[in-house]
Amino acid sequence: MKPASIWIWQTAYEIYGWDMVTSALIHEFGHCKLYESEGIWEGSIEVERKANEYGRKHVPPDLVPALYEEHRKFFLKSYETPWTREQCLEAHQQWCTQFERTEPHY
Numbered sequence: 001m002k003p004a005s006i007w008i009w010q011t012a013y014e015i016y017g018w019d020m021v022t023s024a025l026i027h028e029f030g031h032c033k034l035y036e037s038e039g040i041w042e043g044s045i046e047v048e049r050k051a052n053e054y055g056r057k058h059v060p061p062d063l064v065p066a067l068y069e070e071h072r073k074f075f076l077k078s079y080e081t082p083w084t085r086e087q088c089l090e091a092h093q094q095w096c097t098q099f100e101r102t103e104p105h106y
């Protein structure tokens with residue numbers, strides 16, 4: 001895969017909400033910037049962490065969701081232990097009660 005484009009699951013916002021999806025887009029943008037700067041693209045956890053940093057660094061701070069770090073920590077867990085769709089939805093529900101105190105939109 002080449003880092004020539006960013007794509008995202010088109011109905012993700014219905015589950016995760018726009019803030020979390022925005023954080024995912026910033027992360028993907030971080031992958032592009034990381035590739036431009038260091039030529040790294042493959043998907044180890046270290047590269048994922050770096051893409052998080054690059055994304056935040058290259059997007060104006062007022063466009064970065066307040067919970068960006070927490071959003072990214074949430075998705076990093078799926079790299080440590082691959083999730084099924086059900087595990088992901090359950091983990092997200094727990095995340096919401098911890099950070100947003102609102103119900104996810106299923």
Ligand SMILES: [Zn+2]
Pocket residue numbers: 027028031048051
């Ligand atoms: Zn990534």
